[in-house]
Amino acid sequence: MTILIAGGGIAGLTLGLTLQQIGVPFKIFESARDMRPLGVGINLQPNAVRELLDLGLAEELDAIGVKTRQLGFYSKLGNTIWEEPRGTWAGYAWPQYSVHRGALQMMLLKALTDRAGPDVLETGARATGYETSHDGATLLLEGGRQEQGQLLIGADGIHSALRAQMAPDEGAPIWNGRILWRATTRAPAFFGGGAMAMIGHDRLRLVAYPISRPDSDGMAEINWIAEKAFDPTTPWKREDWNRPADINDFLDDFRTWQFDWIDVPALIRGAEVVFEYPMVDRDPLPGWSDGPVTLMGDAAHPTYPVGSNGASQAILDARMIGAQLLEHGLTAAALDRYEAAFRPVTTGVIRANRAGGGPDGVLQQVEDLCGGAFDHIDDVIPKGELAAHAARYKSLAGFSIDELNARPRTIPENARIS
Numbered sequence: 154m155t156i157l158i159a160g161g162g163i164a165g166l167t168l169g170l171t172l173q174q175i176g177v178p179f180k181i182f183e184s185a186r187d188m189r190p191l192g193v194g195i196n197l198q199p200n201a202v203r204e205l206l207d208l209g210l211a212e213e214l215d216a217i218g219v220k221t222r223q224l225g226f227y228s229k230l231g232n233t234i235w236e237e238p239r240g241t242w243a244g245y246a247w248p249q250y251s252v253h254r255g256a257l258q259m260m261l262l263k264a265l266t267d268r269a270g271p272d273v274l275e276t277g278a279r280a281t282g283y284e285t286s287h288d289g290a291t292l293l294l295e296g297g298r299q300e301q302g303q304l305l306i307g308a309d310g311i312h313s314a315l316r317a318q319m320a321p322d323e324g325a326p327i328w329n330g331r332i333l334w335r336a337t338t339r340a341p342a343f344f345g346g347g348a349m350a351m352i353g354h355d356r357l358r359l360v361a362y363p364i365s366r367p368d369s370d371g372m373a374e375i376n377w378i379a380e381k382a383f384d385p386t387t388p389w390k391r392e393d394w395n396r397p398a399d400i401n402d403f404l405d406d407f408r409t410w411q412f413d414w415i416d417v418p419a420l421i422r423g424a425e426v427v428f429e430y431p432m433v434d435r436d437p438l439p440g441w442s443d444g445p446v447t448l449m450g451d452a453a454h455p456t457y458p459v460g461s462n463g464a465s466q467a468i469l470d471a472r473m474i475g476a477q478l479l480e481h482g483l484t485a486a487a488l489d490r491y492e493a494a495f496r497p498v499t500t501g502v503i504r505a506n507r508a509g510g511g512p513d514g515v516l517q518q519v520e521d522l523c524g525g526a527f528d529h530i531d532d533v534i535p536k537g538e539l540a541a542h543a544a545r546y547k548s549l550a551g552f553s554i555d556e557l558n559a560r561p562r563t564i565p566e567n568a569r570i571s
Contacts, residue, residue, distance in 0.1 A: 190255025
């Protein structure tokens, strides 16, 4: 029998590639009628890049991504708080990549259909729920259709229908009062390219990084996210999430953020279209599985976009599911072992991101201590304390350098279910 996957995003496509790699029949059901390269920039941490390379996607990933070599935190006055190398520059055996989310999804889709054929994915097939029985799971689709499988994986995102059935009293995603405005702009590559910058503090910040290599004029496609905190009880056009935004709603807040290495107002004004999102997550669930059904990606553990960890964890979910299927067969026990491995990890990440324990928590510390004005950061926070903070989050999220470099492959080479 087949493994059914609800959702054809990064999580579902990576799971499909993993199942194809280990010889397990599967089919993906995607709600969208057309697969299009939607979204803006995301980051892939070395632990996730490793898995994509183990899927044989090294050339494809390098063609669409930029190797991230530095991450820096800067006060609202442009002062340097903390900079650290990333990827192979930091000592990882694998790089970190910045990439357009849509380009990554299209790359995964092409690889999957090239390897497994176009019939493994059906579009215009929205999941509405599931049923379980002694011999497997049934995926319920819009229009009353049903599909039978041995196992069912919910990769249908933060508004997952499968999750809603498991947790019927959960309600809508939880908004923390912050709005994100996201876009890309053709602009000068700062710090030589391949650098990621986080500027500001909890109430107002900007994240920027290139998703293309600099051209001969030093220009690159810069992905940026502007963030502003509001009273969480404020409606703020909540019926219009993920809509084209008016930059006048936030441009004035960043009017003085013009530094010798980045001009934030020019970056905002230079975007062709800006999209508006709420910063939302969900409370951690006490369980992801219901017998032969489990959740993955944002359906299982949606978290604030802090620490550049969301897409990476979805990829890791897919690979761990594959590893457990190799060990335990196409059984509910395999899904239970996957959940046992990752649910505590993602619960910790969700809670850390909510509590300001993510790597960008240092921004607010500096704001509270000195308003972002200093000559030497050691006079505000010792560099050893900053280094320890960065290391703690890497360990929590599963990509500390020594641990990852020493970890064996998730899917052994040439392993297949017999």
